[in-house]
Amino acid sequence: MSRLKPPAWFVLLLPAIIILAAVVLIPLLLSLYSSFTPYRLTRPDSLYRWIGFANYEKALTSIHFWTAFGRTVLLLTIALNLEMLMGLGLALLVNKVTWGQRTLRTIMMFPMMFSPILVGFQFKFIFNDNVGLVNNALQSLGLTDQAIPWLVDGKLAFFSILVAEMWSATSVFAILILAGLFAVPRDPIEAATVDGCTPWQTFRHITLPFIMPFIYIALAIRSLDVARAYDIVQIMTNGGPARRTELLWTLIGRTGYVDARMGYANAMGYISIFLAIFFTVYFFRKLNAARGELGMAS
Amino acid sequence: MNENLKHRIKARILKALHLVALFIAMAIICVPGLWIVLNSFRPTVEIMAKPPVWIPSELNLDNYRAMFGAVGEGGVPVVQYFTNSLIISVTSTVIAILVGMAGGYAFARYRFKGKAGIFIGLMLTRAVPGVSLSLPLFIVMAKTGLIDTHVGLILVYVALNVPFTIWLIDGFFRQVPIELAEAAEIDGCTRWQAFWKVEFPVARAGIASAGIFAFLTSWNEYALASQLTRSTFSKTMPVGLRDFTSEFTINWGGMCALAVLMIIPALILTFIVQKHLIAGLTFGGVKG
DSSP: OOOOOOOHHHHHHHHHHHHHIIIIIHHHHHHHHHTTTTOBTTBGGGGGOOOTTHHHHHHHTOHHHHHHHHHHHHHHHHHHHHHHHHHHHHHHHHHHOOSSHHHHHHHHTGGGGSOHHHHHHHHHHHTOTTTOHHHHHHHHTTSOSSOOOTTTSHHHHHHHHHHHHHHHHHHHHHHHHHHHHHHSOHHHHHHHHHTTOOHHHHIIIIIHHHHHHHHHHHHHHHHHHGGGHHHHHHHHTTTOSTTTTOOHHHHHHIIIIISOOHHHHHHHHHHHHHHHHHHHHHHHHHHHHHHHHHTOOO | OHHHHHHHHHHHHHHHHHHHHHHHHHHHHHHHHHHHHHHHTSOHHHHTOSSOOOSOSOOOSHHHHHHHHOTTTTOOOHHHHHHHHHHHHHHHHHHHHHHHHHHHHHHHHOOOTTHHHHHHHHHHHHHSOHHHHHHHHHHHHHHHTOTTSHHHHHHHHHHHHHHHHHHHHHHHHHHSOHHHHHHHHHTTOOHHHHIIIIIHHHHHHHHHHHHHHHHHHHHHOOHHHHHHOOSTTTOOHHHHGGGGBOSSOBOHHHHHHHHHHHHHHHHHHHHHHHHHHHHHHHGGGGTO
């Protein structure tokens, strides 16, 4: 009976490993290989010409690449921080409500049901300089008499994208942080109040440490997901006008599909993968540390 | 007395501020969505009107009629897209949850070598941006003939959702006290029974919320679907939205109608599972 049996955890994990290997790992190995070739979709034989690190060199010396890279990091940093703060604020607001909280929570989840591409179209519509909600409102209120080119001016477009991105993701933070707030035990808070802590002190020293793991979970989830911003940006401006809102992902997409230069696009893709991995590992470590403080780590 | 009154006024002002802040926050969340819903009922002339028409003079179902009626004559085959989306999302969610439950249980309950490494490895597969993945995936799918099929997209979405599902479910199983399962085993349950009779019901709510996330991800995914689908046989709704754009103009009304159609199932589903979701999220209280 006692043949060599694989351990239970391995059997349980096997399906996950198999599917991820098939759908993610193998294509990524292929893309790693092709990033060392001058592969073009239109010329299949170019897949077999090895050119070493030429694609990476080209990317790393390209000004377009670096501006897109910098803009991506900037967008991620601003967006994640603001979303986190606003999500925390929203969660605290909703947590204080005693009546109709369930309805509020449902409303709060509203943006999460919107596809990023839908968010893109929605805000493209809202920020449209001719028929958009924002310009219509500003003009009707008499605040401005000209059409503000929200999606045409580089800085304004960046702002519009940021608004769209925040609208779609703040509620993820709010929901998860709210879950954390529910999990905060009552006793220490009551004890702190009895001992004469101000509400701020109670929040800072009891509530916040408790919801920190949830904040990091939310940050890590978002950092896994930030590339969704690609959909939004692709629809709203597609990196334009004249590359003024170009992000790493739109650059990759254009190079790969429009210019059909797969090898070069894959090389840049790898750089973007490392960027994503960096963010994820960073938040994951924070999460584990925060969990450890609460004794939730294993 | 005076002190008392001051205190009461302060409390009341704070409460009013709280309500105002809450109202503004909710308005910001709702208005963009409601605007889409409103515009789906308005004729194109009114949407494009200058100066803007604030109070709609005419609401009709023309956009919806056009959407469902004009199949074949250059219209958008919305029903087909809807069916594709539904089949693909539901199937991939069910599979992802099953795979995720197995994986999450393994991480929550077993100790093994390289656990942290494997876990991070799984998570990192999710961190790969869709665009970077879509390029090689496109080549692989084209070679294996899975491009433009339901199966191809389902596989992709399962892989996309599994890491996150494992992670969420791991977290929820972790919050089920291990003593519960041990007690069940002492009482004569096998590990399998202990799982289904004790741990699963307790973590069910968490699993439901993982399911919502998985469903919404597949339902809304665009970057990969836009490359891996070609024809109406497999195009999903997010990809279908693009059918309303042409070179220089966008049919806003029609697009809004499709958008509403896209949101409704997500809304209903979230509503049904919400009870579980809230219960599941509050279950963290057990741990504290």
